[in-house]
Amino acid sequence: MRYLFLGLWLALVTPPFPTAHANLPELPDLGAPSDDVMTPSEEKRLGEAFFRNLHQQIEISEDPEIQDYISSLGNRLASHSDMAKQRFHFFVVMKPSINAFAGPAGYIGVHSGLILATRNESELASVMAHEIAHVTQHHLKRAFAAASRMTLPMAAATLAAILLGTQSPAAAQAALIALQAGSLQSQINFTRANEQEADRIGLQILTASDFDPRSMPAFFERLQQSTRFLGYNIPEFLRTHPVTSSRIADTRSRADSFPYRQYTDSLAYLLTKSKLQILSTDQPELFKQEFEVAMERGTPNQKAAAQYGLALIFNQQHEFDASKKLLSRLLAKFPDQPQFIHALAQVEIAQGNVAQGLKRYQQALQRFPASNVLKLEYAEALLASGRFRKARALIEPDITERTKNHPVLYKLLSQAYAGMGETAEGQRYLAEYFYAIGDIKGAIRHARLAVKMAKGNRILTAIATQRLRFFQAEERAMKH
Secondary structure (H helix, E strand, O other), X not given: OOOOOOHHXXXXXXXXXXXOOOOOOOOXXXXXXXXXXXXXXXXXXXXXXXXXXXXXXXXXXXXXXXXXXXXXXXXXXXOOOOOOOOOOEEEEEOOOOOOEEEOHHHEEXXXXXXXXXXXXXXXXXXXXXXXXXXXXXOOHHHHHHHHOOXXXXXXXXXXXXXXXXXXXXXXXXXXXXXXXXXXXXXXXXXXXXXXXXXXXXXXHHHHHOOOOOOHHHHHHHHHHHXXXXXXXXXXXXXHHOOOOHHHHHHHHHHHOOOOOOOOOOOXXXXXXXHHHHHHOOOOHHHHHHHHHHHOOOOOHHHHHHHHXXXXXXXXXXXXXXXXXXXXXXXXXXXXXXXXXXXXXXXXXXXXXXXXXHHHHHHHHHHHOOOOHHHHHHHHHHHHHOOOHHHHHHHHHHXXXXXXXXXXXXXHHHHHHHHHOOOHHHHHHHHHHHHHHOOOHHHHHHHHHHHHHHOOOOHHHHHHHHHHXXXXXXXXXXXXX
16 A cells, blocks of 8 residues: 655655655664654644645645545544644645655645545545554654754755655755665664554554454555556556555454454545545546446445535536435435535525525524534635625634644635725735745735735734745745
């Protein structure tokens, strides 16, 4: 199986799943992890910078429902780990490859292709538990000594570049050459033990979180068998770092020590897979027949997920009456499911019944006031219908320290202020959006516009000027 772990980190500690740049040399063992190398605060800042840089390299899903599901699943698993109080951030990368990776400060990404490759929720959970184990066992901290030698922006950019080595080989190669030393064989031996420990700890997290422990060896074995007869066409990640039979045997032996029972997939998992199937293709109509067949078989949840997928296809093809019929039936059976509320409201708005669609969101939020998913989707609908002040009132209280992990909130707030005619505030938040997605030049450009437009407003001018100087300092640090 290919887990594409954070390049610099896992080039140091976990070779079974390499970076995309096959010719990069292995990195040496840099010694034991230690908080003296990098403090928790410094690690947090590096993780945030790393996440910003990833946005410039890969497409990270901003879909609130997909984000909410992967976060809920990840946090459920993390709560049963050795670091239950650590704040993790889980996100979905929109790529068809079967990958997952762990970065600094508990940033864990899962590729959409991996989610779609799983046959049940426990298989997905097994991969995420393995990644969490790398974090909780401090496998990642061996790269802190290397990162601490660079400026923060440069370290984060280099980590992101190495993760996707083919997209920025010069930066990745320079970092690796500078750090290359030590015994390659001892590094390989160390990382094999590292992987075994992540399997073992991951299995414990998996079972404590009430998922099927047998899903881990099952998923490993299926991926191994699917590439067995590919010869030289086998994917590079399996040629270089294969999922070994010994790992499969070891995890199966451990899993078999637990009593056997049936595990049920959550409806949220099945709905997420249906949505990702459609978002991952430019020909969603190809899934029509598959969904139609699935609507007639399986569990009630499986039938509902197929019905939902078909409704989304109808919606994309502007067959709104057909979509509305399916979604109305689903909502009657599952009145508390936010995916169905949102999809039906979208159809109503698309049909021109804006008032009914907005009312549906409003009523849902009255029932579920803590639902960040519904709040964000309602805000987007308000903006699309020109209710800018309402949207701003809904979004602005959520602009907190954690917003940096959800850049879309900055973008929506910028749109709200721009729609209200407060262009300086709109530019200010647009600058924050570009910074959050790692586009420092875009952040500087919009911060300058905010300063220019804020003339006469001393407070806003001071805020925008301070942020402009901060962005400029970050840009300078990237060059050193």
